[in-house]
Amino acid sequence: MQLASCRLLGLLLFLTVFRGACVSDIFAQDPAPIELNNRRELFIDDYLISEMKHTQLLVHQPVREEIVAECDAPWEGNGCGYYSVLFDARDSIYHMYYHAWQIPTGVKGEEPDFPLTIAYRQSRDGIVWERPNLGICDFRGSMDNNIILDRMADGSQCHDFSPFIDENPNATPEARFKATGASMQTDKGVWAYQSADGIHWTPMATSPVFTKGAFDSQNVSFWSAQEQQYVLYYRIFSEPGFKGTRLVNRAVSKDFIHWTDEGSISFPEGEGPQFMAQFYVNQIKPYDRAPHLYIGFPARYVDHGLTQSTRQLPEWELREKRMTVTPRYGTAFTDSVFITSRDGRNFRQSNDVFLSPGLRTRHNWSYGDNYIARHVVETRSTKDDSPSELSLYATESYFTGRNSRLRRYSMRIDGFSSMHAKLQPGEFTTKPITFTGQELSLNVATSAAGKVQIALLNPDGTLIPGFTRDDCDLIFGDSLNYRVSWKGNTSVAALIGKSVVLKIWMQEADLYSMVFE
Numbered sequence: 001m002q003l004a005s006c007r008l009l010g011l012l013l014f015l016t017v018f019r020g021a022c023v024s025d026i027f028a029q030d031p032a033p034i035e036l037n038n039r040r041e042l043f044i045d046d047y048l049i050s051e052m053k054h055t056q057l058l059v060h061q062p063v064r065e066e067i068v069a070e071c072d073a074p075w076e077g078n079g080c081g082y083y084s085v086l087f088d089a090r091d092s093i094y095h096m097y098y099h100a101w102q103i104p105t106g107v108k109g110e111e112p113d114f115p116l117t118i119a120y121r122q123s124r125d126g127i128v129w130e131r132p133n134l135g136i137c138d139f140r141g142s143m144d145n146n147i148i149l150d151r152m153a154d155g156s157q158c159h160d161f162s163p164f165i166d167e168n169p170n171a172t173p174e175a176r177f178k179a180t181g182a183s184m185q186t187d188k189g190v191w192a193y194q195s196a197d198g199i200h201w202t203p204m205a206t207s208p209v210f211t212k213g214a215f216d217s218q219n220v221s222f223w224s225a226q227e228q229q230y231v232l233y234y235r236i237f238s239e240p241g242f243k244g245t246r247l248v249n250r251a252v253s254k255d256f257i258h259w260t261d262e263g264s265i266s267f268p269e270g271e272g273p274q275f276m277a278q279f280y281v282n283q284i285k286p287y288d289r290a291p292h293l294y295i296g297f298p299a300r301y302v303d304h305g306l307t308q309s310t311r312q313l314p315e316w317e318l319r320e321k322r323m324t325v326t327p328r329y330g331t332a333f334t335d336s337v338f339i340t341s342r343d344g345r346n347f348r349q350s351n352d353v354f355l356s357p358g359l360r361t362r363h364n365w366s367y368g369d370n371y372i373a374r375h376v377v378e379t380r381s382t383k384d385d386s387p388s389e390l391s392l393y394a395t396e397s398y399f400t401g402r403n404s405r406l407r408r409y410s411m412r413i414d415g416f417s418s419m420h421a422k423l424q425p426g427e428f429t430t431k432p433i434t435f436t437g438q439e440l441s442l443n444v445a446t447s448a449a450g451k452v453q454i455a456l457l458n459p460d461g462t463l464i465p466g467f468t469r470d471d472c473d474l475i476f477g478d479s480l481n482y483r484v485s486w487k488g489n490t491s492v493a494a495l496i497g498k499s500v501v502l503k504i505w506m507q508e509a510d511l512y513s514m515v516f517e
Contacts, residue, residue, distance in 0.1 A: 076102075078401055281372075
């Protein structure tokens, strides 16, 4: 009997360690509920999930749409990239920033000689973009161009310039737009810039404000309402001297001038930057509809070397010529994934590729292709009377000739991933939650034969009268804002502040997000 008791205790200890808990948790009461209040939650990770049966978290790929920017001006070229796209709700303007550049390809006679500059475009709808003549910078004796910055404050060439609209309530009008920028001497550090209109920029300091990194990538920053501070995500290497694996580090600031380094962001084992799938740009930003969620679109840099498959990639002759500059210019290529975080430090990576190179017949599978701009913006759909959608933008034809271009992709609102059920009926249960909203709204889609039903339970699994599966009115269709009802009643006000569990049954359905509002 004593031996059996010891074995039982040993099993309990093993299970406890395996689950990352302490011994006292075995005898603990129900866990503290997750306080949702009235914030929107996206099904982009397992944060809310307790149990799943015949359901899965499914990654959704964006839909390829039209070319929105042909980079064919004399000061542009095959190296136009590191895009930032912002929507200014105050003035109903979309802003686009990018570096204009021609990268040497090794092809004689195709190499115009001009420095890398920062250029600007704007749009009223996020689809049709204009390249305005701004008269700010000289290019070969003319001010007739869309260049906003041709030199950093120290006279060096720009390498990266990533603006954002500052949502800090204490931001001054002249600093309503802010940006981080790095020079071509990327070991020198990050500069801080400010602007009142997003077009005319001035440095906020006389020297770089942060110097502890490599910075040879797009280094992005923003004001975090959740953290009440500025956050910077920047490039670092695992080994000194720009060697090893390309990683993403994080720094924070209260004033955008004085920064504290917090080291590399974290991922579970097997996720995040890998030696054969390194992170280039990171493109991290709070998602506008759920600002407590940070979403990023890292480009994965992959180099399998010179193999037989490499020779089968599009335009081998051009690829081979680029290799005369450096071998990786012909053998490396890039795609993009999406990553998410709830605290800005610990991230999860999507379990499938988000934007793959695809089956385009020319100028793809290239180093610098498929870089997603920072960040998604909401636009009106171009398809009939469809509701608004998310637009994101990605590079094409990068480093492959004289001109590069930018393509728009569309996605459903909140549509990065979903809880998904196929023909076989499935179900999942949430962890205990509390809320403050009075109705449950779903972003949900089903097939014609698909369906969803929801029950609200007590944390011990017992039914809550009036909110059982039998009470739930059958949910089907496709809606960004479906109000759940139980025998015609949409109000859940009686349960505000109480700990409840959602049990959701699904068949041929996707659940993208939910909110009690």
